[in-house]
Amino acid sequence: MSSPAAASPDHAAAPASGSSASSPSSSFSSASFSVSVSAPAIRAALDLLGSRLPIIQAPLAGVQLSALTLAACRAGAVGSLPAALLTLDVLQRELQLISSGTDQPYNVNFFAHVTPLPDPAREARWRERLAPYYTEYGVDPATITSGFGRQPFNHEVADVVEAFKPPIVSFHFGLPAPDLLARVKAWGSRVLSTATTVEEAVWLQAHGADGVIAQGWEAGGHRGHFLSADLTRQCGLMALLPQVVKAVSIPVIATGGISDAASVRAALALGAGAVQPGTAFLLSAEAITSPPHRQALRQPDLHHTAVTNLMTGRPARGIVNRLMREVGPMNELAPAFPMAGNALAPLRAKAEAQGSGDFSPLWAGQNFSGLKELPAADVIAALAEGFDEGVR
Numbered sequence: 001m002s003s004p005a006a007a008s009p010d011h012a013a014a015p016a017s018g019s020s021a022s023s024p025s026s027s028f029s030s031a032s033f034s035v036s037v038s039a040p041a042i043r044a045a046l047d048l049l050g051s052r053l054p055i056i057q058a059p060l061a062g063v064q065l066s067a068l069t070l071a072a073c074r075a076g077a078v079g080s081l082p083a084a085l086l087t088l089d090v091l092q093r094e095l096q097l098i099s100s101g102t103d104q105p106y107n108v109n110f111f112a113h114v115t116p117l118p119d120p121a122r123e124a125r126w127r128e129r130l131a132p133y134y135t136e137y138g139v140d141p142a143t144i145t146s147g148f149g150r151q152p153f154n155h156e157v158a159d160v161v162e163a164f165k166p167p168i169v170s171f172h173f174g175l176p177a178p179d180l181l182a183r184v185k186a187w188g189s190r191v192l193s194t195a196t197t198v199e200e201a202v203w204l205q206a207h208g209a210d211g212v213i214a215q216g217w218e219a220g221g222h223r224g225h226f227l228s229a230d231l232t233r234q235c236g237l238m239a240l241l242p243q244v245v246k247a248v249s250i251p252v253i254a255t256g257g258i259s260d261a262a263s264v265r266a267a268l269a270l271g272a273g274a275v276q277p278g279t280a281f282l283l284s285a286e287a288i289t290s291p292p293h294r295q296a297l298r299q300p301d302l303h304h305t306a307v308t309n310l311m312t313g314r315p316a317r318g319i320v321n322r323l324m325r326e327v328g329p330m331n332e333l334a335p336a337f338p339m340a341g342n343a344l345a346p347l348r349a350k351a352e353a354q355g356s357g358d359f360s361p362l363w364a365g366q367n368f369s370g371l372k373e374l375p376a377a378d379v380i381a382a383l384a385e386g387f388d389e390g391v392r
């Protein structure tokens, strides 16, 4: 079992390169710039993560299992396992595969949302709005299941995870209740969580996070906000990152729109200690991205994304599809997270059986420049070009 403290990464002894050995800021020049491993922000992030590279492969719920996690770990990054959609049995199996497949640090990711109260009236209005599609696809609305699907991190899940003591545990939508968080920290995991605003970053530091993932508006998948649902408070990574770096003293991991070496360099220049790319991995060989999702990602003319609440009830960025065009992208009728997806499930299944992503979440961020149909190791090698030789 690896742990960040035990991983003894060789970066600690890596020589600083270029002219930046004594002064990190001196490594920047207008002609070409590199960010040295001697930069305190990167050193602190590597100490926290325990990996060779300051890269976390973003947890990508629905499009990956342990194969991508392991490939990322073996390539020197922190591989992630998104656990929010997994049953306890599958979680146990995937953790077993990861812990026996690598001695490098890995991350297990959970949602920390508050489960909403059922709201049958809102559910009924949402189904009414979708009625024309049920008619078109021959779906009987009476067969739609209700229920929550995605459970937040809880003690039952913690019972499974504790046996593995993953080096890193990350959360989306805040942090779990203090007793649960204390349990995770007590077994030795380092804890990360997402901030979409400076206020959230400060809150996470004050409530026990060991590192904060600053999520820019560009990011694919769910927005990680938890203090305010007002999306106008959220901004692009270029505006968010330097303000978060200034506001907290724990390592800051940048996520959103980081897809190639150039955007890695930009994030490091703005003070990030590490990066967490997601979209860059969506076409990688080890991802299990669905055929309609892959098809949309392969077509540059479909690279138009928007933030939508239709798929799950929480705002998330994905490629604009028929449902988003005709019903959204935002619609106040969509039930609270994670209930909105129930009414879409039969439409999604029928459309996907015909090869269509018209009703599917086609999560993707705004920067498609690093999207590659290659093994994850090659994606990571391309991203690592954004670091100077002392790091990669």
Ligand SMILES: Cc1cc2nc3c(=O)[nH]c(=O)nc-3n(C[C@H](O)[C@H](O)[C@H](O)COP(=O)(O)O)c2cc1C
Pocket (backbone or CB within 6 Å): 058, 059, 060, 061, 062, 063, 082, 083, 084, 109, 171, 172, 194, 215, 218, 219, 220, 221, 222, 255, 256, 257, 258, 259, 276, 277, 278, 279, 280, 363, 364, 365, 366, 367
């Ligand atoms: C398909 C997909 C699924 C995602 N699932 C999760 C998840 O389960 N947990 C999480 O914390 N973030 C999730 N994210 C968000 C990523 O962690 C990350 O913030 C985002 O991918 C970064 O932006 P980028 O896509 O522009 O690289 C997901 C993103 C995508 C594209």
